[in-house]
Amino acid sequence: MPTGIRDSGYTFDNGSPEAVPQLRALESFLDPVTARRIAPPVLAPGAVCWEVGAGGGSVARSMARAVGPAGRVLATDIDTTHLAPAANLDVRRHDVRSDPPPGDAFDLVHARLVLLHLPERRRVLATLAGALAPGGWLVVEEFDCTAPLRVLTAPNDDAAKLFAQVTDAMLGVLQTHGADLAWAQDVHAEMVGAGLVDVDTVTHSRSWPGGSTGASLYATNSRQLEPELLDAGLSAGQLEGFRRLLRDPAFAVMSYQFVSTRGRRPAER
Numbered sequence: 001m002p003t004g005i006r007d008s009g010y011t012f013d014n015g016s017p018e019a020v021p022q023l024r025a026l027e028s029f030l031d032p033v034t035a036r037r038i039a040p041p042v043l044a045p046g047a048v049c050w051e052v053g054a055g056g057g058s059v060a061r062s063m064a065r066a067v068g069p070a071g072r073v074l075a076t077d078i079d080t081t082h083l084a085p086a087a088n089l090d091v092r093r094h095d096v097r098s099d100p101p102p103g104d105a106f107d108l109v110h111a112r113l114v115l116l117h118l119p120e121r122r123r124v125l126a127t128l129a130g131a132l133a134p135g136g137w138l139v140v141e142e143f144d145c146t147a148p149l150r151v152l153t154a155p156n157d158d159a160a161k162l163f164a165q166v167t168d169a170m171l172g173v174l175q176t177h178g179a180d181l182a183w184a185q186d187v188h189a190e191m192v193g194a195g196l197v198d199v200d201t202v203t204h205s206r207s208w209p210g211g212s213t214g215a216s217l218y219a220t221n222s223r224q225l226e227p228e229l230l231d232a233g234l235s236a237g238q239l240e241g242f243r244r245l246l247r248d249p250a251f252a253v254m255s256y257q258f259v260s261t262r263g264r265r266p267a268e269r
């Protein structure tokens with residue numbers, strides 16, 4: 001069992017060799033969407049930002065460029081293996097479920113694909129909202145994993161069935177570790193409940209052909225979760241067939257729906 005599972009409730013393990021392709025695939029798919037959501041006026045030069053569960057660090061690095069030398073970015077994670085500090089970018093090991101927030105006057109707090117995994121997600125969201133400066137923004141981005149993944153093209157009749165079987169089993173493993181597959185749909189109301197204003201939500205999904213970076217995310221996830229997928233009754237042959245499918249250009253599937261919600265703490269009068 002990866003250490004991350006025992007220590008945090010988080011299903012994946014940043015220390016595993018599969019974490020690098022996993023985090024890269026997430027970044028290449030999601031960074032353009034996130035960049036639009038944190039673009040000015042949300043993020044401005046001189047801003048002070050907290051990137052929660054920073055993972056591979058690409059969002060923290062782009063925030064650091066955007067805020068410039070007068071601003072500061074703090075990137076936190078329970079596992080900081082892939083994070084490196086820079087001039088205006090600090091890195092700190094921090095468990096967002098149990099450690100006190102590292103400040104209470106952030107102009108931007110951003111968390112992508114983190115709260116989904118944590119059973120304490122509602123309390124954590126309230127904590128993140130409480131760490132904002134007056135007028136500061138909270139941006140929470142998650143996959144909505146409730147809808148079945150739509151296979152668009154497949155090399156044979158069994159392919160879609162195999163794909164559904166393995167991806168369902170992977171979601172089952174995530175749930176065993178406390179993930180809420182429908183949480184993305186609740187974030188908007190939670191932000192309103194936390195007293196944030198100007199709350200808005202956008203969604204994004206796209207097709208992933210076999211061989212694409214996006215499709216490779218399913219394969220790397222299946223490698224990280226392999227022991228638990230075998231325990232759940234899948235065979236090694238099924239997992240190999242699944243990974244072959246994800247490299248096959250005759251296969252294409254829709255991504256999960258990515259849901260980005262942001263809200264602002266009212267400015268003090």
Ligand SMILES: C[S@@+](CC[C@H](N)C(=O)[O-])C[C@H]1O[C@@H](n2cnc3c(N)ncnc32)[C@H](O)[C@@H]1O
Pocket residue numbers: 008010014023026027030052053054055056057076077078079094095096097111112113114117118
């Ligand atoms: C799916 S990855 C997403 C990484 C990054 N946010 C992104 O979207 O590219 C989830 C990240 O959350 C971190 N994480 C999990 N549980 C956490 C916790 N309790 N406190 C802080 N970070 C946590 C993991 O270590 C991992 O880096």
